[in-house]
Amino acid sequence: MEITFGVLIFCIVAFFVAGFIDSIAGGAGFVTAPSLLLIGMPPHMALGTGKLATSIGSVVALWTFWRSNLILKKIVPVGVLSAMAGASFGAFCALQIDGATMGKVIVIMLPLGILFTVLTGGFKLTEGELPKDHFWLRVVLIGVLIGFYEGFFGPGAGTFFLIALHVFLKIGMVQSSGTAKAFNIAANFAAFMTFASGAAVCYEIAIPCAIASMLGNRVGAYYAIKIGGKFVRNILYIVLIILMVSLVYKFFIAS
Template structure:
């Protein structure tokens, strides 16, 4: 690769890390970035997983440091996410590039709608037993883990919607659990892609460095209620990237 693809990958992965740590859906920016840089679909998915895994680690550590997670709920969610993502990543390796491109064009606008859905805070529902909440989180983690291993963008948003709307967790605790579960599904898929040989390390590590910086800054903005600042950026970038992805196919 020459230096031009890096001019696409680096700033967009930074922005992806920034918005992903705050509102979720960063993969909706980072995956198209690798595709626009010229990587074939399988290489783009695998390389993006390397970048996002490293970036997600930063915001996950920061959330955990502040205690924004529930250990009893997170542990079964992590285990189910690992299992689901492993299944999904093995499935995508059996899917042709042509089919993957068509899937991306269908899934992209659907995920975009979910990312832009207003996520109003839901108060912790005390009528929910711990066992019921654990069951809901585990099922959602497994199913969304399959999606994350197969495709990925919007995983954090889907998890956040599931934990707040279905498991009725408060938004801050749900966000911490989402990071732990999402990181686990990323690691499971990353391991599969490492064994497959589809990861391109030069663009992947470059993207990871910028994604890491974005996650670190973005997770700090969450602590300072910076979500409103980033939301308009998400809308503009998603519209522009969707147009570019369509024209490139």
């Protein structure tokens, strides 16, 4: 794949937009993965490159949650290790699939991930006491299972972590969001390390895209109240439709 100036600018814009959307409504991975595929990046490298860029970009949000004491810190060590283990195995499994097939798997999984995110996004419970029965087993299962999904594919994993923490551990939505960031970044980084071991990361694109993602998150956080999550999520769906049509043509028609 030739990295031209136009390709680099397209990726930077895509990751900035993804970071902007993610900070308000979530769903950055639904933009970054197909964007990298569209420039001709091999599927495994698209996943590995996206993992590195988004994990760096999300550190800003994690630091904000941590400073504001909006993370359930006592479960972070176990959750992070579990998520990293699951993500490493998920990425390893992805590397066992040939590139052409993996590209089609990604295209098929994108709408399924979007559908599940939409169906669970409005699911809310009242905050309660932490469950006493099998508490640490729940933490480990959340980390391993969703971590595996993050490593194998990824888009929507942050939302899935948030929902799982809220539903199965009874943590409040805001604290679940902060804690989910810790789990998600750990899973992203572990997956990146696995893809990197298979030479499936393009650092020339990942680093500038990471900076763009950080800037997008920063700008999005500033405009969150003015714009509102509903409007941004509608824009996300429009972008996704365009990307999906392009990917279906690329992997199922043109090939």
